[in-house]
Amino acid sequence: MTTFHRSARAAALMSAAFAIAVTGCSSGSGDPGVTHVTLIQGVKGNPFYTAMACGAQEAAAQLGVRLDVTAPDQFDASLQTPVVNAVTAKRPDGVLIAPTDAVAMRPPIKNLISSGAKVVEVDTALEDTTVSTAHLTTDNQAAGKAAAAKFNEILGGKGKILALSSAPGISTNDERVAELKKALTNYPGLEFAGVQYTKEDATIAASVVSAALTAEPGITGIFSVNSPSTQGAATSLRNAGVANRVKLIGFDAGPQQIEQLKQGSVAALVAQSPYQIGRDGVQYVVDAVAGKEVPKSSLTPVMVIDVKNLESPEAQNFVYKTDC
Structure with missing residues (x-):
């Protein structure tokens, strides 16, 4: 690789x-x-x-x-x-x-x-x-479990997680969100805040995240199941100045995602x-x-990548x- x-x-x-x-x-x-x-x-x-x-x-x-x-x-x-x-x-x-x-x-x-x-x-x-x-x-069941465990670690065992997907009916995206929701039940301090759809468009994702943070200030984690949504979410968090408080875990480990990880816009990546x-x-x-x-x-297999193990x-x- x-x-x-x-x-x-x-x-x-x-x-x-x-x-x-x-x-x-x-x-x-x-x-x-x-x-x-x-x-x-x-x-x-x-x-x-x-x-x-x-x-x-x-x-x-x-x-x-x-x-x-x-x-x-x-x-x-x-x-x-x-x-x-x-x-x-x-x-x-x-x-x-x-x-x-x-x-x-x-x-x-x-x-x-x-x-x-x-x-x-x-x-x-x-x-x-x-x-x-x-x-x-991809082993999406393992991916959902790994993301939930990482949120528990980086949020100190307490927080509310919003999921970003493309659209209903995409098998991998649906499974990743479902497995995250299921896995979060293993951590009493973590709450699933639902899923919103971005049409796999970074601009839409940025708008969705901005609106979600306004409507629900208690959101402290975002799980993005594709790279365009991750890009848009990172932009929204950075523009709002809340990247330190709201932790973003995205999918994929391409050049742009790795750059976002190194810059701190993304807390961790689920690499396929x-x-x-x-x-x-x-x-x-x-x-x-x-x-x-x-x-x-x-x-x-999948692996969760952060700046410590990159x-x-x-x-x-x-x-x-x-x-x-």
């Missing part, structure tokens, strides 16, 4: 990630006999999906398969559906996809499978678990394993295409690799 990138380097990497998402990338040859796999990300330019693409590229190169990468401009089923339809028309052998809605993406994914593609869901998932060959995601998801996902698809059995459901070898293994 990569070490911390400075801001200029991070900006260049994100530009490269955007180019990859728009134009696609390939591994292997154009030989019709070569297995063709496509990764359909949840959204362009997100460090989590960029790291996932890096892992997928590594596996594709090792396995000698062709890999294309594509994504919608926003994390939205209405925008991802035409992307899936365009991929279906190209008739790849296998597809990794992060569904942007647990229900709405079922029909286009079913059509994709009907075209002959083996489909593995990565990160997010459909509500109907019978559709795809396999599902590979997107590189492993991409790498293992390509292996699963290739095995499925070859008729081999693959695990129906697999989980990848430079440790273990934490560095969880910092997202976006330079590939």
Whole structure:
């Protein structure tokens, strides 16, 4: 995994990630006999999906398969559906996809499978678990428990926690919030203050947090389940001058999130394993295409990173690799 990138380097990497998402990338040859796999990300330019693409590229190169990468401009089923339809028309052998809605993406994914593609869901998932060959995601139960324990530590065992999610119906986000709420019951001094939705937009997140703090001054912790919401929440807390009092725990460990952690805008990060998801996902698809059995459901680990453990070898293994 990569070490911390400075801001200029991070900006260049994100530009490269955007180019990859728009134009696609390939591994292997154009030989019709070569297995063709496509990764359909949840959204362009997100460090989590960029790291996932890096892992997928590594596996594709090792396995000698062709890999294309594509994504919608926003994390939205209405925008991802035409992307899936365009991929279906190209008739790849296998597809990794992060569904942007647990229900709405079922029909286009079913059509994709009907075209002959083996489909593995990565990160997010459909509500109907019978559709795809396999599902590979973060251990969101462990993530919720870890976040609750960290809040208990940094808030001294007492506080009120607001959760920020994108929108209802996104499997990973829903599970993270549910698991946090459940885990907070293990700490009598901590209270769940509900969930508010940001449409995975930093500007909306900043507005939501500002309004929530005005309506409920007792909020002392914010749990953000995606990086845009974390960015917006950090901005709101900084502008209000309450970052020392209201502790923010966010998801992901891309360059921007690490910068926020070092600056003190974020108290801790729940880091996922997107590189492993991409790498293992390509292996699963290739095995499925070859008729081999693959695990129906697999989980990848998480780690809570703060400024105290950031430079440790273990934490560095969880910092997202976006330079590939």
